[in-house]
Amino acid sequence: MASNTSQGSEGGLALDPMHQFEISRIIPIKFGSIDASFTNSSLWMVLTVIAVSALLLLGSKRIVPTRLQSVGEMIYEFISNMVRDTMGDEGRKFFPFILTLFCFILGANMLGLFALPVLLHPFTVTSHIIVTFALAALVWVGATVYGFYKHGFGYLKLFAPSGTPPVMLPLLVPIEIISYLSRPVSLSVRLFANMMAGHTMLKVFATFVVALGWAGIVPLAVMVGFTGLEVLIAFLQAFVFAILSCMYINDALHPSH
Amino acid sequence: MPQLIVADFLPQLIWLAITFGALYYIISRLAIPKIGSAIEQRHGRIAADIAEASRLKEDTEKAIETYEAALAEARANAHAIVSENRAQMTAEINKEAAALDERLSKQLAEAEVSIAKTRDAAMAQVTGIAQDTTEAIVTELLGKKPTKAAVSSAVSSAAKG
Numbered sequence: 001m002a003s004n005t006s007q008g009s010e011g012g013l014a015l016d017p018m019h020q021f022e023i024s025r026i027i028p029i030k031f032g033s034i035d036a037s038f039t040n041s042s043l044w045m046v047l048t049v050i051a052v053s054a055l056l057l058l059g060s061k062r063i064v065p066t067r068l069q070s071v072g073e074m075i076y077e078f079i080s081n082m083v084r085d086t087m088g089d090e091g092r093k094f095f096p097f098i099l100t101l102f103c104f105i106l107g108a109n110m111l112g113l114f115a116l117p118v119l120l121h122p123f124t125v126t127s128h129i130i131v132t133f134a135l136a137a138l139v140w141v142g143a144t145v146y147g148f149y150k151h152g153f154g155y156l157k158l159f160a161p162s163g164t165p166p167v168m169l170p171l172l173v174p175i176e177i178i179s180y181l182s183r184p185v186s187l188s189v190r191l192f193a194n195m196m197a198g199h200t201m202l203k204v205f206a207t208f209v210v211a212l213g214w215a216g217i218v219p220l221a222v223m224v225g226f227t228g229l230e231v232l233i234a235f236l237q238a239f240v241f242a243i244l245s246c247m248y249i250n251d252a253l254h255p256s257h
Numbered sequence: 258m259p260q261l262i263v264a265d266f267l268p269q270l271i272w273l274a275i276t277f278g279a280l281y282y283i284i285s286r287l288a289i290p291k292i293g294s295a296i297e298q299r300h301g302r303i304a305a306d307i308a309e310a311s312r313l314k315e316d317t318e319k320a321i322e323t324y325e326a327a328l329a330e331a332r333a334n335a336h337a338i339v340s341e342n343r344a345q346m347t348a349e350i351n352k353e354a355a356a357l358d359e360r361l362s363k364q365l366a367e368a369e370v371s372i373a374k375t376r377d378a379a380m381a382q383v384t385g386i387a388q389d390t391t392e393a394i395v396t397e398l399l400g401k402k403p404t405k406a407a408v409s410s411a412v413s414s415a416a417k418g
Contacts, residue, residue, distance in 0.1 A: 073295065
């Protein structure tokens with residue numbers, strides 16, 4: 001596996017828009033048959049943690065906030081309000097988790113947009129389905145386990161919303177069950193697909209810039225605009241992931257909606 | 258698609274668990290207490306400032322109230338003093354006027370008494386003079402002195418007439 005590290009560099013790089021998503025092992029680590037290698041994905045995860053921690057911890061603690069402190073407090077209050085609005089006061093204990101989820105996804109999405117040529121290949125952690133699926137599964141399994149732990153079999157009331165005519169139940173319950181089971185899939189695929197599509201598009205346009213010579217200014221202009229859009233999407237997808245997680249956890253807190 | 262290489266799943270999952278766990282620890286143990294306390298402190302400060310402002314406003318209102326009460330009291334006092342003075346002066350004036358009236362009426366009565374006395378005296382003398390004159394005239398006219406009784410009766414009847 002370690003021999004794959006330098007596979008497809010330089011030559012294929014300019015042409016293959018999917019190359020940016022390849023995993024390369026920077027430090028191969030193996031425990032028996034378990035592969036725990038430090039890859040470029042791991043590197044960007046670590047960079048995400050460092051960037052988010054720096055943003056939240058390096059701000060001052062003044063009454064009149066500095067700029068960095070304002071950003072940290074804005075994120076804090078944004079998620080704090082989201083948790084309160086969707087889950088009420090009982091959801092307060094999930095606030096650290098939702099904040100971590102939001103910051104991790106937002107940080108990974110944003111860092112993926114930074115191209116640091118030569119030093120580091122840009123890589124978006126969240127453009128891999130396995131990562132987004134793991135996060136979605138964490139939320140979904142966590143919410144389900146918590147729901148059964150808190151309400152026992154009463155949690156199953158979630159599939160039969162109160163006020164439904166009994167005649168409708170045979171139709172409604174399967175629909176509710178299917179929608180419940182598809183939650184982790186939709187949650188993870190939404191984030192992964194948005195990230196992958198955006199980066200692929202940027203890469204394709206970047207190829208045009210080089211290929212078209214002087215006329216490449218046109219796709220370059222498009223790319224500038226598109227990068228702005230990508231920043232919006234990076235934020236929006238982190239927001240969507242966080243708020244949907246809040247709603248799923250809210251279902252576990254209050255199953256009879 | 259590089260995303261579907263199953264061999265790459267495990268290292269990503271392991272490092273996701275490590276980094277996500279680390280970030281959760283950092284955020285829940287360090288970032289939330291720090292930012293939360295900063296926000297709390299600011300809210301506390303703002304609430305304290307507002308409380309202080311409303312306390313000062315209350316004080317001002319109390320001071321205005323006290324001032325107005327004092328003003329009203331002073332005005333009432335002044336009123337009382339003025340009306341008391343007026344009553345006192347009126348009483349004094351009345352007393353003096355009454356005293357004056359009394360003195361004047363006493364003097365008037367005295368004067369009347371003295372006038373009456375003088376008149377009576379004058380009247381008494383008038384009778385004497387009339388009798389003397391009558392006696393003299395009659396003597397002159399008749400050549401003989403009338404009797405005293407005739408003269409006095411004639412005078413008194415004339416005086417009555």
